[in-house]
Amino acid sequence: MTPMSAGTPKSVSIVRMSFMFRVQHALLMVTLLVLALTGFALMYHENWLGRNLIRLEGGVLYRGFLHRAAASLLMGQLIFHAFYMLFTRGGKKEFGEFLLVRQDFADFLQAIRYNLGTAAEYPRFGKYGYKEKFQYWGATLGIFLISVTGIILWAETFSMRFLPKVVLDITLIVHGYQGLLAFVILLFWHMYNEHLHPSVFPMNAAWLTGRVDAEWLRQEHPLEYEKMKREGVL
Amino acid sequence: MKGTVLTAGLVVALLGMCAPGLPQPASARISLEKCTLCHGKQEFRKILVDGKIRELFVTADSLKGSVHEKKTCVDCHFDISEIPHRERPRRVNCTHCHYKGNAEGAPQSDGYLAYFESVHGKAIARGNAKAPLCQDCHGSHFILKVKSDASLVAQGNVAETCGHCHIQIYAQYKTSVHGVAAAKGIKEAPSCTGCHGEHKIYSPKDPKSTVYATHVAEQCSKCHGSVSIMSKFGIETEKVETYRESFHGVASQFGSRTVANCASCHGTHEIRPEADPLSSVNPKNVAKTCGKCHPGANANVAVGKMHVDAKKKEAGIVYYVASFFKYLTIGTMLALIIHILLDMYGRTKRLRGEK
Numbered sequence: 276m277t278p279m280s281a282g283t284p285k286s287v288s289i290v291r292m293s294f295m296f297r298v299q300h301a302l303l304m305v306t307l308l309v310l311a312l313t314g315f316a317l318m319y320h321e322n323w324l325g326r327n328l329i330r331l332e333g334g335v336l337y338r339g340f341l342h343r344a345a346a347s348l349l350m351g352q353l354i355f356h357a358f359y360m361l362f363t364r365g366g367k368k369e370f371g372e373f374l375l376v377r378q379d380f381a382d383f384l385q386a387i388r389y390n391l392g393t394a395a396e397y398p399r400f401g402k403y404g405y406k407e408k409f410q411y412w413g414a415t416l417g418i419f420l421i422s423v424t425g426i427i428l429w430a431e432t433f434s435m436r437f438l439p440k441v442v443l444d445i446t447l448i449v450h451g452y453q454g455l456l457a458f459v460i461l462l463f464w465h466m467y468n469e470h471l472h473p474s475v476f477p478m479n480a481a482w483l484t485g486r487v488d489a490e491w492l493r494q495e496h497p498l499e500y501e502k503m504k505r506e507g508v509l
Numbered sequence: 510m511k512g513t514v515l516t517a518g519l520v521v522a523l524l525g526m527c528a529p530g531l532p533q534p535a536s537a538r539i540s541l542e543k544c545t546l547c548h549g550k551q552e553f554r555k556i557l558v559d560g561k562i563r564e565l566f567v568t569a570d571s572l573k574g575s576v577h578e579k580k581t582c583v584d585c586h587f588d589i590s591e592i593p594h595r596e597r598p599r600r601v602n603c604t605h606c607h608y609k610g611n612a613e614g615a616p617q618s619d620g621y622l623a624y625f626e627s628v629h630g631k632a633i634a635r636g637n638a639k640a641p642l643c644q645d646c647h648g649s650h651f652i653l654k655v656k657s658d659a660s661l662v663a664q665g666n667v668a669e670t671c672g673h674c675h676i677q678i679y680a681q682y683k684t685s686v687h688g689v690a691a692a693k694g695i696k697e698a699p700s701c702t703g704c705h706g707e708h709k710i711y712s713p714k715d716p717k718s719t720v721y722a723t724h725v726a727e728q729c730s731k732c733h734g735s736v737s738i739m740s741k742f743g744i745e746t747e748k749v750e751t752y753r754e755s756f757h758g759v760a761s762q763f764g765s766r767t768v769a770n771c772a773s774c775h776g777t778h779e780i781r782p783e784a785d786p787l788s789s790v791n792p793k794n795v796a797k798t799c800g801k802c803h804p805g806a807n808a809n810v811a812v813g814k815m816h817v818d819a820k821k822k823e824a825g826i827v828y829y830v831a832s833f834f835k836y837l838t839i840g841t842m843l844a845l846i847i848h849i850l851l852d853m854y855g856r857t858k859r860l861r862g863e864k
Contacts (some may be wrong), residue, residue: 305684317759320759320762320763321754329763332817334763334764334765335759335760335765336760336765360545362569374553385853386855387851389855389859390851390852390854390855390858391851397855397859403680406536431803432803432805432806433801433803433805434769435799435805435806435807435810436806436807436809437809438809438812439809439810439812439813440809440810440812440813440815441811441812441813441814441825441826441827442815443813444813444819444824444827445826445830447756448819448827448830448831448834449830449834452831452834452835452837452838455834455838456834456837456838456841459838459841459842459845460841460845463842463845463846463848463849464845464848467845467852471849472852473853473856475857483831
């Protein structure tokens with residue numbers, strides 16, 4: 276983005292992702308990538324890409340080990356994240372920002388109305404707008420649900436005692452589609468918001484540097500920008 | 510030069526040694542009549558050490574109608590050079606005539622070469638006297654063409670032939686769905702050779718075997734995957750496909766030897782239709798069958814279809830769940846794309862307004 280007024284001094288950057296969040300984000304990225312590569316290899320084993328992926332992963336046996344190892348890491352991370360968000364100073368602050376409120380749904384509808392031309396104003400977001408919040412809660416809930424079906428399938432000998440075969444068949448189908456849905460959402464939501472969106476293209480570097488440009492914040496998250504101004508951070 | 514002379518000498522010496530074994534001119538042969546002096550008597554038999562009786566009754570009619578009609582005793586029993594013979598004649602060696610390019614014009618395929626590599630041929634090579642030679646399956650005196658229905662190795666008879674040694678397996682096979690069908694004269698029903706092969710029979714633990722763990726599904730699907738064969742008997746061919754798509758099938762295709770193949774659940778020689786209470790896949794028995802690999806499997810495994818294809822309506826609730834998720838995924842994708850386009854349009858408008 277080009278600065279709006281000529282009088283603005285050289286761009287100021289501010290912290291948006293703390294070190295702990297960057298570590299968690301990187302770990303999440305790695306585990307999700309491994310899970311997708313090993314999971315879709317099995318789901319699409321009949322085409323050449325799936326077949327070659329399974330070969331690459333050392334056959335069905337090691338593909339399974341890899342998938343479950345990454346899943347264990349992801350589930351561990353989910354638990355850690357819950358504790359971090361609820362019981363640490365840094366976490367609690369962010370958790371408050373992430374809480375879904377009625378305003379978010381109103382913002383979402385207003386954004387659509389604005390984009391369709393029936394609302395005069397585009398919603399003004401705080402630190403996290405509806406895009407970030409929906410992504411965050413969707414991912415958290417999704418990881419939790421896919422873990423449930425994953426554990427049922429992992430402990431198949433145990434599950435067989437309590438669940439009829441038809442339920443296990445459904446579990447397998449649901450687990451695969453949960454993965455596909457997560458992938459689709461990452462591709463069309465996260466990719467757009469953090470890579471393709473003109474304000475961040477080609478990438479919002481905050482996941483590496485932790486910092487964003489103050490001018491970017493003013494445009495995309497004006498409420499947060501104003502709050503920082505009031506608090507004298509800027 | 511020296512080598513050639515040596516080789517020639519060796520060949521001559523070998524020929525000399527083998528001379529009694531070579532077919533001799535008719536005049537020098539022992540005539541059929543001389544053999545039947547003793548062997549033509551109906552009560553001519555020998556009681557063996559273990560109490561078994563070896564019938565030795567052979568007449569001029571013994572070869573009549575067989576493929577060897579025109580042969581005489583010593584054509585095959587060529588180690589007999591005096592009468593009465595003192596020693597028990599050696600087992601007949603068929604490859605004496607049946608080799609590629611033989612002067613007799615005896616029919617020859619590569620079958621015997623494959624035999625030497627097979628579990629039977631190797632057992633013979635190890636010195637197992639009970640392992641079968643050609644004549645143990647094809648018959649000794651009354652050999653018919655393989656295509657003839659009366660041949661010992663014909664589709665309708667081969668199971669009984671194998672059963673001479675493999676008695677228990679034969680008994681299991683006889684009452685199995687395949688055995689019963691074969692007994693009814695159904696040509697498509699497999700007998701032993703249908704699954705195990707003919708000359709190239711290997712131990713099921715040998716990766717070369719057609720019934721090796723990772724080959725079983727492929728072998729069964731030769732018939733069970735063929736619509737033209739299965740439609741005659743009202744059997745679905747999609748069982749092959751649903752297996753291939755299942756966890757078990759995928760693992761098997763990628764080389765797992767411990768995962769279930771067709772035979773793990775349906776049995777091998779004792780395969781019976783699902784409705785048969787003795788069948789391993791009868792709803793009452795599946796808990797036990799699954800329990801072989803999944804300890805603790807109980808009646809729950811019988812609740813729901815076994816070979817499920819989530820893409821077909823017959824799968825019931827599994828189909829509807831899969832369809833729901835399919836449209837949910839497509840719908841989500843469309844909604845997200847629309848959102849992206851709208852958002853970009855709106856943003857352009859917003860920036861224009863700001864300027």
